[in-house]
Amino acid sequence: ITASSPQQNVNLIWFDSATATTPIFTGSSFTTPVLTSGQSYFVQAVLGDCVSEKVKVDVAVNPSPDAPAITVNPASKQIAAGQTATLTASSATPGTTFRYYPQATGGLPLFEGATLTTPALSDNTTFYVEAVSASGCVSVNRTPVTITVTPVFSTTCDFASTQTNAIDNLCIGCTISNAENVVDADVSNFARYTIPLGLSGGSITQRLIFADQGVVGDTVQILVHVPNAVLTAQVLNGLQLTSYNGTTSNNDQVNASTNLSGFQVLNGGDQALLKFAPQAPFNAIELQLNAGAASTLTTLNVFYATKQIALPQLVQRATTVCAGGNAVFTVANPRADVTYDWFDAASGGNLLYTGTTFTTPNLTQSATYYVQSKRTSSGCENPSRVAAVVSVTPTPPVAVLTQNNLTVCAGESVNLSVNNAGNYLVKWFDAATNGNLLFTGNNYQTAALQNSTHFYAELVNGNCAGSARADAAITVNPRPAMPQFTNDNVTVCSGSAASLSISNPENQVSYEWFTAATGGNAVFTGINFTTPAITQNTAYYVQAKSTTGNCLNNGDRAVVNVTVANAISQPVLSQTQSSVCSGGTVTISVVNPSSALTYNWYTAATGGTIAYTGTSFTIKNLTADASYYVEASNGAGCISSSRKATLVTVLPAPAQPEVQSAGLMACEGSVTTLKIQNPQADQVYKWYNAATGNNAVFTGNEFTTPVLSANSTYYVEASSSQNCNPSGRLAVNITVNALPTAPGLAAATVIVCAGDKATFSVSSPAAGVTYRWFDSPAKTNKLFEGSTFVTSLLTANTDFYADAVSASGCVSSGITVARAEVAAAPAAPLLTNQLVTVCAGSQVTLSVSNPQQNLTYRWYSAVNGGNAVFTGINFTTPAISQNTVFYVEANRNGSCGSARSAANISVNTAPKAPVVSAQGITVCAGNTTTLTATTDANATIKWYGQASGGTELYTGTSFTTPVLTANTTYYAAAVSSNNCVSATRTPVNVNVGTKLTAPFVSVKAVTTKTITFGWNAVNGAAGYEVSIDNGKTFTATGTGNAGLSYTVSGLTPAQNVTLIVRAKGASECQTSANSQSITGTTSNPIGNTVWVPNAFTPNGDGANETVNVYGNTIKTLNFNIYSHWGELLFNSTSTAAGWDGTYKGKLQPVGVYVYYVEAVTNDGETVKLKGTINLLR
Template sequence: PNSPGNPNHSGNCNNGVLKIDFQLPLAISTINTNTLSGCSPFTATLSNATPPLGANATFTWYLANAQTNTTLLNPNLTFTAAGQYTVALVVKDPAACNIKDSSALVFNVWPSPIVQFTTQHSNCSSTVAVLVNTLTGQTYNLNWGNGLQTNTVTTQQLNTYSVSGIYSVNLTGTNVYGCSATQFQTVAIIQFSPTLPTGGSVCAGQQLTLEASGGNTYLWQPSLGLSNYTNGTTVFNGSVNTQYTLTVQQQTLGQTCQTSQTLVVDVKPSPIAQFNYSVSSCGGGVNFFNASSADVQKWYWQFNATQTSTVQNPYFFFSGGGVKLVKLIVTNAFGCSTAFQTTLNAGVAPQLAINSGSYICSGDSALLFASGGQSYTWQPLEDFKNPFLASGFVKPLTSTSYTVIIKANTLSSACLYTLTTQVTVDYISQVKPITAVSNPVKIRQGETSTLSYLGDPGAFIYWMPATQPVSGYTVNASPQITQIYTVQISKGQCIETRTVLVEVYSDACNPDVIFIPNTFTPNRDGINDVLLVRSNALQSIYFAVYNRWGERVFETRNLNSGWDGTINTSNAEQGVYGWYIEAECFNGRKTFKKGNVTLLR
């Protein structure tokens, strides 16, 4: 009624309400994306999730990062620089009630780390240096390409490769945002470690092999006296001292590695071997006279396949006579040897003989015998009881050469012949006494004791019963009961034995570990004369024996002491006696036992 105009104030008018229902859609801009943050360069997939609109609806994406706006339905967006970016989607629909709507998302793009490094590597070197431009706030992981990694990286890192090849070195850096970046570089490694000869000495007239390896080209200079001057292996067969320079190259992976070595081959003079001889008119016997050069220091004569001599001017009897081949090898101070051989006719020899070499153990005797003569003289004389017999026993302390001078009648005259034989003396050990020990002597069941033979090396040692191993200077034994082991020692002609004890005790500590016989016979026949406590588990005892009236007739605290059946030095009467034992075992526990024993005579 107070409104302007001309209202109708009649009481006959009615009030009314008008309701208008708009059936028009709303435009609601909706954006979906796979992520809202990441490390640069960062790509996000934008998804237009706006509810369906009319046919004339349009969509416009307003992209940040100076990128061109787009009307694509689901565009991809890449951020190359770090920062915070807002992306908006504007939806327009003339048929919609609100005609237009917009929505926006904020993207956070973190900076990627800066990774910079250089490699320093000299040709033919297996060591690589990596120089890293380290930045505060970044961590690094360095992969050398050969399975090795360095997690704590400083400004300079070194690595030495053991195998030639091409390796990819990569450095990964990570910043505080968790963003990583990797840089790669390749290095070519040649493991150049050639093996070079150092020269040497060779006797005149002999050859020396020189070997080098680790390269693919070789050059020996000068080439004089060499079988080949471009191979790694060559043979020197020259006659004068020569100095060589060896150059070794390895060409691979674009690199040429080279090294040189100077070496000298020293040619030592070889001696001249020569000898003369004189055959005895008696036949068979020959005197040899060395005629070699003056620098000779050693002589080695070969009279047949088995008989030799190292005497400068030896005598030898050829028992069969006839034509023989004799060889002399001489050696000088440089170790150079030369041989000379010739055939000779030793004439017709009488049938003389001497036993071949003998082998004995120290302390034993050897029987020497000769035959075919009328008289005999053995030397050294003092080693024989009678040195003028055809045979005799000798007992040398060391290996000794024995000769016998035999007088034999031939068709022309009575001749003297000298024959030689050798007695070789073996011995078990110069270290005395020869012993075997166990350590420890006492063991618990299931434990092991070490058995050792104490003597010179070189002998064969065999243990019985079986040990682990069964032979050797030191073995292990794990017996289940107390055991005596026998060790057999053999060397050459010598064999000896020794014994060693290993006592075994049980973890149990009760009356069952104690044994006392129920009868003993102290009649001094050496059999069951003493009543003893037997056990392998006790370390101490108290042992007492009582008669039928309860009187103590014997007591001891000695494990190795027992009752001999006497009372005050007089023989005890036959009958039944009681005994009592208190014992402590090796494991520290205690037990006791009592019982009866019958004394019989």
């Protein structure tokens, strides 16, 4: 609240009541404390000892609206990743609007309106909703709503892909059916474990094996289902989980009912995700379902197991920046083996950055970014992305000042304002940058200024300020000093002129002389002023005015008094005879003294020495009678014609009086009477409110005090009837007991039905205080004492009266009126719709058809008793899922209620959401596809392009899409014959195939006979094809992890194979380009070694029939065998052609033969060998 005064150098002082004397603030702008109800404040201007009237300022406080109530579709508040939810806000406060935020406090709203459809969500998300009343007041708290998101998993990697299972011998009758369903790519089928009811021992185990290694930090999630049961951790008491590394257990077995790292019950209540975090490297998870301990758990369905990398968690999911600024998002759960990619879209889109901390570009509008986690070693991604929302606050313009150059005099304030504030906040500073915040508001009234200065205005939008501050330059001209005179009081003879002079003249200052303290015209301007002839006492006034800025001196005009000297009369004394006690003091004063005269006191009628000079002469410590004389003189040396005499007689002092004890206690706000004990007739008793001083408050034997509000002390003294010097003063202490507060009632007016009793209660009864109840304000007939008063039976309006009495007998100053009003019960209300039929999950608005003024209509879910579910004429029910009855009663003044009228609601069952046969279909760009859905009998399928709302595209079970060029989602809804619509629409994602990325191929392993090639998984790939003939023909490798490698076998050491790989999509148009060819070479452990056996047995048994040259790298060969006589028996140029022990068709004899080998290897090395061979038979 800002106040101002047209007068200079005024202090503005604020109070919280019209009668308050203690200020709560001093200054021109007062900021109130936090207010919850209307409040009045009072401001007063103060200048020196002068004060103005208090001005009242009323502050009206509008109530805050109730926190909003939120309904969610789906009502379970649970969706699958990538889906949306619809939040609808309502409030009991009429005329409210709503704002949705990502934070519990602060920030910018994500959305304004009653109904918010969320973006596609990838993980659990909390929204916060506040209500805003028509007056702009905001609800005290924001209502939180958490949407639980069921994760979506990629089946192409990080899924268990093989399994083993076993049933021990004790588990008689136990079965595991469709065990392979857990490890296939279909997440909707399952393996079923079955244990006979009552079996006391045995178990079923299934080990789910992953294609690649899991590491510490991975969490395995297993989807399970218990038919016909609400699934809790305790239900799974007999299920245990263990991790394995190969065939070795990690010894980390946990019980599913107590030791999981997470347990998430899914929509419907009979499915759950079990989350298990192994504490050692692993490649398999074993589930063991035990008989006996499982109690009633006899059937368990297991769908899949995945160690999919966890979603990123952000330090903050949403933030607000100023336009042109950037935001920083940081992953709160980083892992060394995980890559974090940031995108500009929830799916697809552009990769913007890779890393744990992402800094956005400078933004001019709000934006949403998405971060995705990916296993670095395998490239396996979590398909869901987490949104990071940046809200951009517009930057306000530079402030435009109403005036930016002003000139004032020292001590004056100025009012500064901004022309273009609009809805922006205006802040005023003492510097162009940084500096101190002086004031917040469009109109700034500065303090009194003494020096030239600058003020700077800045427009602010939230936390964002304009690019610069507007400069208001204030020139402050100094004020001249208050004029001073050579002589403030001048005496002249009648008819003479007076010479008046300024004693402190300044340069560039003019001095104007007036005959009035304010207003009028100057009679002279200058430093020295000679008055006209003066015949009577006259005052002149002068003000100083600067020639620059015309600033006047501070304060009022200076005054000089000119006195005309007249004949001086003998002084008149206040007393010419007086009495005083011995040692006492007497003061004798001149009656109506003249300020132009001097009064001199003497001890003699003539002559003598001056004893005192002044208008009042105080003579102390008198012990004997004495006479004194006074004369008057003026400045011109005149004196009165004679001295005036006064005689002082010294009298003895009386004894100190005594006071009766009665009257020494009183109630606050009352009086009491103090009495002299044994008063003396010849003495006068004077009563005082101070131990010293001469201002008696009463004279007499009995003193009745004024009204008392606190403990008080009075003093009494005795003096003689001649008013002699008094006795010593006696202190009389009065104890004042506080009055109790008039009773405050829990309800001052109670409305009851005729023939009922009314109950009144003191809202905060005080200890030790008695509360009395009367039937009239005269309090002649007391009805009851106590803090709760129950009346007799009432048939007419009646007033009762209550006061409070403290333990000391003090009665409250006020009396409280309690009114009992008798009202007749209203008639039962009529309904516009007593019988209503709706679809399950719908809401109904029930209305009173004959609403009456001054009646309140309350709606209940029971015919009698209970709490009202709504108050008002028109009641919109919550979503109705079964036949329901609501009841409404009319109520007058919150007390008398009518009989309740019933509204019956019948519910038609909505059909189930359609089941679509072509989920996730992929087509080539420019083609159409046909989607087919089924639902309940007698229900119709309608197709839409939106999850809710929108225009119907087609009606029928089979819908042929238009030509598609981009990924598109369609939604199928079921509509029954009674027009009830399924609770949700079933989404169908149709992906338009784009060319896949070519795989990156490498050699993974080699042996002497095989080469294994491997490549990275390509997003969207359904399988892969390889070619070893440079792309002429291709062979399919398989799907999933099994399709990410290819082994060429039947090779020889050091043999080369060149491989090309391409990725295949769901449609032919997605086939990737060929990868770069890569060549692998089989291993060759013996290198360039060439050798010949030293014996062979060509005897026809099929073993060692020939002797050959061996080597893995032989390029050319010359192999000769000689007899021991040196005859050449055999020559070969190929390792495949060996000697069979014959020469020219004849068998050669057993014996030793000589061989000579000369070979050239692939790398050009020449190897020469010579040795012997034993021919054996």
